[in-house]
Amino acid sequence: MLRAVPDDLEIYAAIAAGIAGGLEREELLRAHGLDEEAFEALELRAEAALDAAPGDDRGVPDAIARFDRALRQATVADTRAIPSLEEFARAILIAEEGGKVHERLLEKGLSVERLLRASAHYTPRLAREPDLALRFKELCRRGNAPPKKA
DSSP, X not given: OOOSSOOHHHHHHHHHHHHHTTOOHHHHHHHTTOOHHHHHHHHHHHHHHHXXXXXXXXXXXXXXXXXXXXXXXXXXXXXXXXXXXXXXXXXXXXXHHOSSHHHHHHHTTOOHHHHHHHHHHHHHHHHHOHHHHHHHHHHXXXXXXXXXXX
């Protein structure tokens, strides 16, 4: 049966996947209409549902299967939402200028959360993919200054 409204396990899984993926906890909670107290209550209900799941030889209990499915879906959705390399470069340039970075990112249609998500995705790749690192350097080059020689 399809559920139109996510239940506690699905909401908890989406938040857990976001936190594990490096998203900002406060922004995730806000996106789900929760504050810390409401999240703690949600967490207790979700954990109770998982703990109460009957364990037997017939297979995976429904609550655990639903939690796993929701966790996987949230992880896939998060992967699709990775900012482009160009967006990452723009955000880095804004952050390097200092000041009220959060406000300045918002003015450009970006956010600290997207910067962090992009950083978590691209930084390891930049270290091991020379072509990507070169492209990123070119995107980050300010003005018309010639590239620095290595």
